[in-house]
Amino acid sequence: MKLPKILLSALIALSLISCAGLRYNAVSLLNATDIKNDALSLISKSNEQYSLHEDEAELLKAKVLNQYIDETKRKLNHATVAMYSELMNSNGSLYSLLDLWKQNGTLSASMITESKQQIDRLISSIIDLENHKQK
Amino acid sequence: MDTPTVLDQIKEQMVTLAINLFNQNKEAAIADGKALLIKISSDLERWLILLGNGDLKEKEFTWLVNSDKSLIVMEALRTAGENESDIQDYVTQILSTVVSVAITALSK
Numbered sequence: 001m002k003l004p005k006i007l008l009s010a011l012i013a014l015s016l017i018s019c020a021g022l023r024y025n026a027v028s029l030l031n032a033t034d035i036k037n038d039a040l041s042l043i044s045k046s047n048e049q050y051s052l053h054e055d056e057a058e059l060l061k062a063k064v065l066n067q068y069i070d071e072t073k074r075k076l077n078h079a080t081v082a083m084y085s086e087l088m089n090s091n092g093s094l095y096s097l098l099d100l101w102k103q104n105g106t107l108s109a110s111m112i113t114e115s116k117q118q119i120d121r122l123i124s125s126i127i128d129l130e131n132h133k134q135k
Numbered sequence: 136m137d138t139p140t141v142l143d144q145i146k147e148q149m150v151t152l153a154i155n156l157f158n159q160n161k162e163a164a165i166a167d168g169k170a171l172l173i174k175i176s177s178d179l180e181r182w183l184i185l186l187g188n189g190d191l192k193e194k195e196f197t198w199l200v201n202s203d204k205s206l207i208v209m210e211a212l213r214t215a216g217e218n219e220s221d222i223q224d225y226v227t228q229i230l231s232t233v234v235s236v237a238i239t240a241l242s243k
Contacts, residue, residue: 092201
């Protein structure tokens with residue numbers, strides 16, 4: 001009777017481990033919040049020439065990419081990974097906004113106001129999801 | 136720019152697009168399209184006015200419209216992620232129950 005008991009316990013433990021993937025991660029939340037703050041602060045400066053802020057823009061892109069890579073390492077984290085991918089690849093998201101700034105040299109005052117609101121909403125979705133995960 | 140007219144034109148073109156792309160499910164496609172337009176209409180109206188006044192450039196306007204599409208995608212992903220998280224919590228709790236019941240039963 002001892003062997004089946006050990007086997008059953010091991011099987012159940014393995015099942016539990018396989019399900020323990022989608023958990024809240026304080027570092028992920030902190031990094032997403034940092035990315036949002038950095039992005040909003042940078043967009044506020046887009047009335048100035050992009051070339052003056054190119055290094056900051058590249059640093060922000062690197063932060064997003066690094067966070068994307070980190071998120072891919074977390075188990076069962078498909079939604080967050082896809083959200084970071086959206087930030088990087090969509091025509092209406094963070095990377096494309098930085099590209100538009102680069103192409104135009106500067107962004108208009110109205111665009112700065114409107115795009116900040118949109119980027120805030122986009123990155124807040126990632127933060128909201130992380131906050132919802134099991135703590 | 137007459138913003139209501141532009142919005143009507145967008146609605147008309149959306150219906151044509153739905154008919155051309157989704158012949159069999161065109162009614163559902165039109166309903167989805169109208170729901171999407173309602174969702175983004177307040178943003179769209181404001182941006183059309185800014186574009187008309189010359190306060191937004193054409194490429195900026197295009198980015199903003201695309202950003203609403205991104206927001207819809209992000210919202211869907213957030214909901215999917217929250218549901219996945221809730222399901223995981225539920226499964227974990229069920230398995231915890233299985234463990235305690237099985238071990239209690241085996242120890243008897």
